[in-house]
Amino acid sequence: xxxxxxxxxxxxxxALLAPVLAPRAETVSLAGAxxxxxxxxxxxxxxxxxxxxxxxxxxxxxxxxxVDLPRTLPVAGVVPAGAPVPAELxxxxxxxxxxxAPVPPxxxxxxxxxxxxxxxxxxxxxxGRRAGEYVREPGSDxxxxxxxxxxxxxxxxxxxxxxxxxxxxxxxxxxxxxxAILTTxxxxxxxxxxxxxxxxxxxxxxxxxxxxxxAGAIPVLRGHASDDPAQFATLLAEATERADLVLTxxxxxxxxxxxxxxxxxxxxxxxxxxxxxxxxxxxTGVVDGVPVLCFPGNPVSTQISFTVFxxxxxxxxxxxxxxxxxxxxxxEDVRGVxxxxxxxxxxxxxxGRVELVAGPGSHxxxxxxxxxxxxxxxxxxxxxxxxAVIPL
Numbered sequence: 001x002x003x004x005x006x007x008x009x010x011x012x013x014x015a016l017l018a019p020v021l022a023p024r025a026e027t028v029s030l031a032g033a034x035x036x037x038x039x040x041x042x043x044x045x046x047x048x049x050x051x052x053x054x055x056x057x058x059x060x061x062x063x064x065x066x067v068d069l070p071r072t073l074p075v076a077g078v079v080p081a082g083a084p085v086p087a088e089l090x091x092x093x094x095x096x097x098x099x100x101a102p103v104p105p106x107x108x109x110x111x112x113x114x115x116x117x118x119x120x121x122x123x124x125x126x127x128g129r130r131a132g133e134y135v136r137e138p139g140s141d142x143x144x145x146x147x148x149x150x151x152x153x154x155x156x157x158x159x160x161x162x163x164x165x166x167x168x169x170x171x172x173x174x175x176x177x178x179x180a181i182l183t184t185x186x187x188x189x190x191x192x193x194x195x196x197x198x199x200x201x202x203x204x205x206x207x208x209x210x211x212x213x214x215a216g217a218i219p220v221l222r223g224h225a226s227d228d229p230a231q232f233a234t235l236l237a238e239a240t241e242r243a244d245l246v247l248t249x250x251x252x253x254x255x256x257x258x259x260x261x262x263x264x265x266x267x268x269x270x271x272x273x274x275x276x277x278x279x280x281x282x283x284t285g286v287v288d289g290v291p292v293l294c295f296p297g298n299p300v301s302t303q304i305s306f307t308v309f310x311x312x313x314x315x316x317x318x319x320x321x322x323x324x325x326x327x328x329x330x331x332e333d334v335r336g337v338x339x340x341x342x343x344x345x346x347x348x349x350x351x352g353r354v355e356l357v358a359g360p361g362s363h364x365x366x367x368x369x370x371x372x373x374x375x376x377x378x379x380x381x382x383x384x385x386x387x388a389v390i391p392l
Contacts, residue, residue, distance in 0.1 A: 002272040006308065006341050009274045009282055013309045016284050016291045020244040021317040024175040030164055033155050036173035037319035042149040044166040047139035051085070052103040055134040059094040059116060059123055060107035066128040072119045079104070094123050103135055110134035142166070152319065176318055180221040180239035181208045184232060184250040184259050185297060188224060203299040203365055204249040208306060212247070215311050216318020227257040236263060240290040247310075250297025252283045260294055269294075277340045277360060279305045299365040304343045304374060307390060325376070325388040328354040336379040345371035346389060354389055 004012070025039035054060065065073065078096040079086050086104035089095055094111075095104055103110070108131040115127035142148060148166060149159050155171070163171055188202045189195050202224060209219045220242045225232040232251075239246045251260030252271055261271050261283065269285025269292070278301040283294035295305040315322060331353040336342055337360075345357040345368055354375055358367035373389040381387065 002270075004272065004274050004282075006274055006276050010309055012270070012284060013293060014313060016286070016293070017245065017310075017313055020291060021177060021313055023317070025172050026175040027170045027172050029170055030160050030168070033160060033171050033173060034157070036155050036171075036176070038149050038151055038153045038155065039172045039174045041147045041151045042163065042168070042171055044142045044144055044146050044148050045168065046166055047144050048141040048165060049136045049138055051138055053081075053100050053136050054097045054103055054110050055099065055136050056110050056112045057099050058097060058110050058112040058134070059125070060089060060097045060103050061094050061109055061111055061125070061129070062089065062091055062107060063109040063129055063131040063133075065092055066109075066111075066125055069128050070124055070126050072122045072124045074122045094125070096123075108132060108135065154319065174317075174319055177217045177314060178220045178242065178244045179212045179217045180243035180246045181205060181212070181219055181223070182221075182232075182235055182239055182246065182248045183208075183224045183297075184227070184248065186227045186257070188250075190224075204295075204297065204302045207299065207303055208247055208249065208295075211303070211306050211311065212314065215314035216320050217245075217314050225259065227251075227259050229259055229262055232259045232263055236287060236292075240288045240292075243290065246287070246290055246292040247306075248292065248294045249302045252294050252296065253281045264292065264294070275340050276304075276308075277337055277342045279308070279343065280340075282309075298363055300345075300361070300363065300368050303368060307374060307392065308343065323391050325390045327386050328352060328373075328375075328389045330375075330381055330383050330385050330387055331355045332383050334375075334377050334381045334385075336377045336381065338379070342375075342377040343390075344375040344377050346373045346375040347371055348373055348389065354387065 073094040076093045076095050079101045080098045081100040083101055085102040089104045089106040109129040111125055111129050117124045148162050153159060183202050183205045187199050189199050191201045205222050209222050212219050221239050223235045225235045248260050251258045264283060264285045265271055267285055267287060269283055271283040273280045274282050278298060279296055281296040285292045295302045328348055342360055344360055346354040347357055348354050357371045358364050372392055376388040
């Protein structure tokens, strides 16, 4: 079995995925656009506001009629929000108006209701207003053709509100990679089922699905195949039809029932090992033009492999900020493994020192949940040594 360094395998994975992770655009509905990255500047097709309307509940008036106050004006009627534009307001009159309702021609100010008092069939104006006060003019928010949202913006609720207010139902965004996730093994059963002796629950399917989403990808298929090559081949064919990238877990070691290796090696895939622990067995290939990235089956190995080799690429493709390694000092002595880079699970304390969580075993999935960083260990290291830590 050929062995790569961590850097060599990371470079091979990056080269394999470069074509499918290259920036591309697609148009999605606003309902599905939250968190997506705009692929180009989005311009308003309209002026906002669309028409002159009232900022307050009150009375539309001519400012020139409010020179001597207080003054009682006859009320010409009422205009609610959503009504057509009223007829021109005669001089010396007021029009009862609701917030958002169209302001009639001739009116140039709104007197808030709290600055008025009923007076018979009219309204007594207690405070004057200058022309333009509380009147929202068309285009005072944004003009037709102005940029509403710049290119490269991660869409939040406030951006979607502006797009919707401008009448846009769709938005061009950077296309997220479509990922298929395939777990394997006769011994694996779904969470919630009753395992038989020798079986275990499938943690990798949900872990890879969640990790892919968190990194900006869209899982389009999550399936499980037994150690039957025909069943795996059928699932793999479905995955390559639907996804830009296929992820597998398990089935690539040197045992007798390595269904992924058996399916991919005849297709020219690289199946080998990386000088790391956990996560030594790795494989890469292309099936029907779709890259396939294969991780080992132990739950911690799968998660570490995703974090080290795939997460940076997916986040970059989705426009998410990187999560680079930083440094911390060990809180304790650590024994390494000769010739391998270990990725130990750790937790950074308030003093900035990193403590290891449990041992190096690839089965310690509960301990993985208790960690907040991966600690890169190369050889024996004393307490206080500076190490690279990768945030989880």
